[in-house]
Amino acid sequence: MAEYFDSEIPHYFLCPISLEIMKDPVTVSTGITYDRESIEKWLFPGDNAAAAASCPVTKQPIIDLELTPNITLRRVIQSWSAAHGGQRLPTPRPAVTKSDISKTLRLANSPEMQIKCLRKIRSISSNVSNRRVVEAAGAVEFLASLITYHDISKETRDEALSILFSLHLSPTSLSSLNTPDFISSLTNSMQIGNFETREHSTTLLNQILNQTDPKPSVLSELKPRFFVELSRVLFDRISLNATKSALQVLIITCPWRRNRIKAVEAGVVHLLIELLLSNYSPEKRVSEMILTLLDLLCQCAEGRAQLLAHGAGLAIVSKKILRVSTLASERAVKILHSIARFSATLGVLQEMLQIGVVAKLSIVIQVDSGSKTKSRSWEILKIGAKAWRSSPCFPEKLICLMSS
Numbered sequence: 286m287a288e289y290f291d292s293e294i295p296h297y298f299l300c301p302i303s304l305e306i307m308k309d310p311v312t313v314s315t316g317i318t319y320d321r322e323s324i325e326k327w328l329f330p331g332d333n334a335a336a337a338a339s340c341p342v343t344k345q346p347i348i349d350l351e352l353t354p355n356i357t358l359r360r361v362i363q364s365w366s367a368a369h370g371g372q373r374l375p376t377p378r379p380a381v382t383k384s385d386i387s388k389t390l391r392l393a394n395s396p397e398m399q400i401k402c403l404r405k406i407r408s409i410s411s412n413v414s415n416r417r418v419v420e421a422a423g424a425v426e427f428l429a430s431l432i433t434y435h436d437i438s439k440e441t442r443d444e445a446l447s448i449l450f451s452l453h454l455s456p457t458s459l460s461s462l463n464t465p466d467f468i469s470s471l472t473n474s475m476q477i478g479n480f481e482t483r484e485h486s487t488t489l490l491n492q493i494l495n496q497t498d499p500k501p502s503v504l505s506e507l508k509p510r511f512f513v514e515l516s517r518v519l520f521d522r523i524s525l526n527a528t529k530s531a532l533q534v535l536i537i538t539c540p541w542r543r544n545r546i547k548a549v550e551a552g553v554v555h556l557l558i559e560l561l562l563s564n565y566s567p568e569k570r571v572s573e574m575i576l577t578l579l580d581l582l583c584q585c586a587e588g589r590a591q592l593l594a595h596g597a598g599l600a601i602v603s604k605k606i607l608r609v610s611t612l613a614s615e616r617a618v619k620i621l622h623s624i625a626r627f628s629a630t631l632g633v634l635q636e637m638l639q640i641g642v643v644a645k646l647s648i649v650i651q652v653d654s655g656s657k658t659k660s661r662s663w664e665i666l667k668i669g670a671k672a673w674r675s676s677p678c679f680p681e682k683l684i685c686l687m688s689s
Contacts, residue, residue: 308320314347528560
């Protein structure tokens with residue numbers, strides 16, 4: 286504002302955010318005018334921008350994110366700037382409107398026009414600030430229809446999925462996609478798509494199920510192939526993001542007993558143990574998710590049987606206690622607790638003693654590891670006490686503790 290040093294600038298020329306003279310004034314739904322660049326940065330700070338924002342001045346929610354150019358104010362600023370020796374305001378770029386996008390969508394009535402429409406939507410949505418306008422114009426419904434429509438080319442379906450993924454949808458749009466048909470279509474994409482398409486499908490599934498209220502009618506009717514395809518994502522280790530998304534989807538869906546059995550039958554328990562053994566990711570969160578999912582799957586007999594069938598199952602679960610985080614230790618002890626309560630044959634108890642599970646639990650009860658974790662550890666030790674007392678591997682100090 287140096288060129289206006291000798292002039293008093295009218296306060297309504299200044300953007301409430303930047304406190305600079307507005308070059309492209311636009312008005313939001315609350316009636317407040319801002320400079321376009323400033324309000325776009327406020328509303329759309331990046332790929333993870335919030336779908337609903339509040340007005341910086343009034344603090345009211347901005348429901349309609351379309352920005353209306355304030356042409357009258359811009360002309361006034363332009364005239365005042367010219368009269369006071371200021372620079373001419375640059376011509377603002379044309380704004381993308383919902384009506385423009387809606388018109389494009391209406392023309393997509395043939396395979397050729399659908400491809401053109403997808404290209405235009407991708408071009409428009411490459412600008413972060415346009416994504417919410419694209420979403421509000423009905424593009425989500427259009428893209429979802431292409432993904433679920435059977436009589437369409439794989440290339441068109443994959444492109445629609447890629448664009449839908451790039452929009453970083455609001456919770457409202459994600460909720461609208463939480464239907465059996467759309468989830469089935471994403472499962473198909475995980476089955477026949479390339480690595481990128483499979484990652485997009487898995488991530489979208491995670492967003493849909495994680496950011497919306499669970500729908501029992503949807504989650505309880507998931508097909509076995511849904512779990513097979515998620516297990517393939519874990520097996521192929523497409524990317525860390527895809528792995529974390531697959532784990533989170535399984536955590537959300539496996540509280541239902543029938544889903545736990547389907548996941549176990551898809552080989553998920555074996556894959557989780559292999560992920561732990563390989564130290565797949567240094568992130569603590571990944572180990573916590575794996576142990577959380579194992580805990581869920583070990584709540585059914587089939588899951589416990591698969592854990593015990595793996596030669597390193599008990600050992601790797603025990604190894605994670607007191608090594609990752611408090612949450613990971615809690616989940617690992619819960620898994621061992623399920624094994625001890627419901628699957629503790631003499632052979633299993635002997636294995637727990639030989640691989641150091643008992644020694645690890647004796648440490649847990651002596652350190653600050655949470656009351657529930659300590660309680661479960663004590664219960665495991667009491668369950669196996671008769672089988673372990675006579676063994677030279679059973680710590681004498683532990684015998685004293687149990688006697689006291």
